[in-house]
Amino acid sequence: MSDLSNMRNIGISAHIDSGKTTLTERILYYCNRIHAIHEVRGKDGVGATMDSMELEKERGITIASAATNVTWKDKEINIIDTPGHVDFTIEVERSLRVLDGAILILDSVSGVQSQSITVDRQMKRYNVPRIAFVNKCDRAGANPYRVKDQLVNKLGLNAVMMQTPIGLEDKIEGVIDLIDMQAIYFDAGDDMIHPRYAEIPAELLAEAEEKREELLDAVSLVDDDLMEAMLEEAVTKEILVNAIRKATIALKLCPVFIGSAYKNKGIPPLLDAVNAYLPCPTDVENKALDLDNDEEEITLPSRDDLPPVVLGFKLEDGQYGQLTYIRVYQGVIKKGDELFNTRSRKKFKVGRLIKMHSNEMEDLTEVGCGEIAALFGVDCASGDTFCDPSLNYSMSSMFVPNTVISLSIEPVDKTASGNMAKALNRFTKEDPTFRTYVDPESNQTIIQGMGELHLEVYVERMKREYKAEVVVGQPEVAYREAISQKAEFNYTHKKQTGGSGQFARVAGYIEPIEHEEGEENPKDYEFIDKIKGGSIPTEYIPSCDKGFKMAMEKGTQIGFPVVNVRAVIVDGAWHPVDSSDMAFQTASLNAFREAYEKAKPVILEPIMKVEVTGPTEFQGNIFGSINQRRGIIVSSQEEGVSTVVIADVPLSEMFGYSTALRSMSQGKAEFTMELSKYGKVPQSVSTELKEKYQKQRAEANKK
């Protein structure tokens, strides 16, 4: 592909159940790649094409993102279908990294929901320009204008309507395009779903004109050319489209489109908008870090004639064997080329290269700049960078959130044990938020992840794909320990056991680090050296740092990591013969423990922001269920017959909530949750946790 202006790499992300998979399916259909439309929960059991994993078909949710290539009019579009469930946000984050633009789907009735806010925050982090699609306009209570207002109020986007509806709810017929000022109906072609352009119905003209004025006003505020044209009353379509494109790419505007994927309304204009307003690879700046030059930032020009830089953003071990989804940021890669994995420091040869069209693939001989493709049989982890051997770049590391929940798993027999190891090895490479380790005390295999569903899915995949049957333990919450006040230490480590002894003294204090609300990547630990006059020699300062870090790995309250501590050393003593790196580490470790007890340690637990949506008649049950779970109701919002309740609830109380909620609401209420913050556990729970920890330790000591 030589002309990059004809390429779009886009993602589709949104709240669960707002219709991503259906929309993707329709896009594929309109682009003529597949010939039958199936529902996510298809009655025919075929299932939408993007959900290639069996499990996804069963649950009706999209878990893994597959990259799919389509062509719309003269442009090639790579679509990444991203998961909607918040437990899988790492997948969303990873796909955002390789995207140039995105479609943010919103439900016409529920509008901006808590997860739309999360997804939007991620898009802001990776500077992804977006257009919004208000889907499900055929639903009762559909109100695209309200959703647009929410985009403005809740997400702070400069959202502006690009279309107005022709009928809503069950009367939805089409849309009015505010650029060309024409009506678009979707009843042409053999299948009666292709666009038919017509004059705007007289009764809708006033509304359309008003919205076009709003559109012009909004765009002219961020584009001087348009402003000028408006003053001279010389606005042409070209000027307007250009202005919208520029503003969208600069993240100054979020054009809003409407329709119903399910009813085949509004898809072709949305695809036109992808072509018109979302960036091509050369419109966005991509950066890499030069590992040979102190991680200096380097801009990667999207040019074919430079040595290749490629990011492996997704691994999949599917029916075709091991696939690595890649994006080429610079240069071209060909079959047989040698590439260098800058993380593992290993070279490998490019074998089979393919492009995925949903469940079918196309073999390629080369992949050019800006393209998304897949490699066969490369041993790597997701997020690895592959370069020409002459380069040593790494695409900037991706933000990986901490896990909040863990689960012990035990294979049922020997075969299962071997298969489980294989499966875990694969999963941890695929998904950085899925971690595993063997607990040295209980000798159990522990898996860690972002939520109950996240881990459940992996346990099921182990069973289905790897025939590894495992017994699952009780889920455990990732607690943290912290201090609540400043405390001093002055510890001398002295040992004389013949030969050279050990001597080190460290003095100073530890204090809590206060975090501002909404701080990005807050620091969990800080080390400050205030030693004057060399009372601890410079060479041993890092040893002190190490000692504190070691102490913080496991707190003394319940054995969980300690966070938010600033350790400051102000004084110390050393001995020319007996002091060593080890001695200072040990002294610092014990100094920390000494001060820790005095600093009023507390136990922190993950608090989830839970959003429950359901019919108002079950409001009492919903309130009650939150109250029973130590939750704090933050707000409730009632509109017509449905209520949205937002609450802060400790994760430890949320286990089994989906079942409980289903049974108390006749299956009509649903919920999503995400980590909101870490909060102090109440005294009673804290005592309980401590007792349990003491008991476990006592038992471990007996063995």
Next chain:
Amino acid sequence: MEIQELIKSSPLRVFEESIDGGLGRGNLGVLVSRHGVGKTACLVHLATDKLLRGEQVIHVSFSGNVEHVINWYKEVFNEISEEKGMNNSSKVYSDILANRVVMNFSQETVSIDKVLNSLETLIKHGSFKADTILFDGYKLTKANVGDVRKIKAFAKKLNVEVWFSVSPIRKDVVYNEYGIPDTIDPYTEVVDIMIGLRMDEQLNKVVMTLVKEHDKKMTKLMGVCLDPKTMLISM
């Protein structure tokens, strides 16, 4: 400054004195003015004062934007804590949040009976022992005296204080010299305390006038007003 001291020195004490010790449980208090004078801020300040005293508050909003209300609380709290140099403010704030619930209704689609029903559900099933309920932005144009009576009966039944903010949206409304619109007249009888808010250009302050106190009608200038900069009740 410690919380106890902060509460004692709050201008809200003067506010309460001006209405003879406070609104009292089972009663209905109303703040009225033109649009944009600062009633929401005023209500939020009232609520924050109660929260700081350990009481529980339900903020009922009809604006459709919960975040907006939550942000008001954040801002009002920050103003107070900065002005008074509050100790340990982030902890105080997270503590008081547990005692506040924001409920939002669309007045178009949810009847007052349903609103009160939801409030009762929250108080009973959600075990939220509300002391005060605020009705923010309730449109009297879409309500009638009967609805307000229902709210008053509710306040009595659950033994809570209810504060209202009202600003007419109709253009033909006539305001008197205290900022009281003529459209409020039919409701005066149901209300226990009514306070008019009016921007005084000369003083550059929003002046508060008590026009009804339980059975007595009057026009008494309150000892406090709204600072137009911070929108807080001040001396």
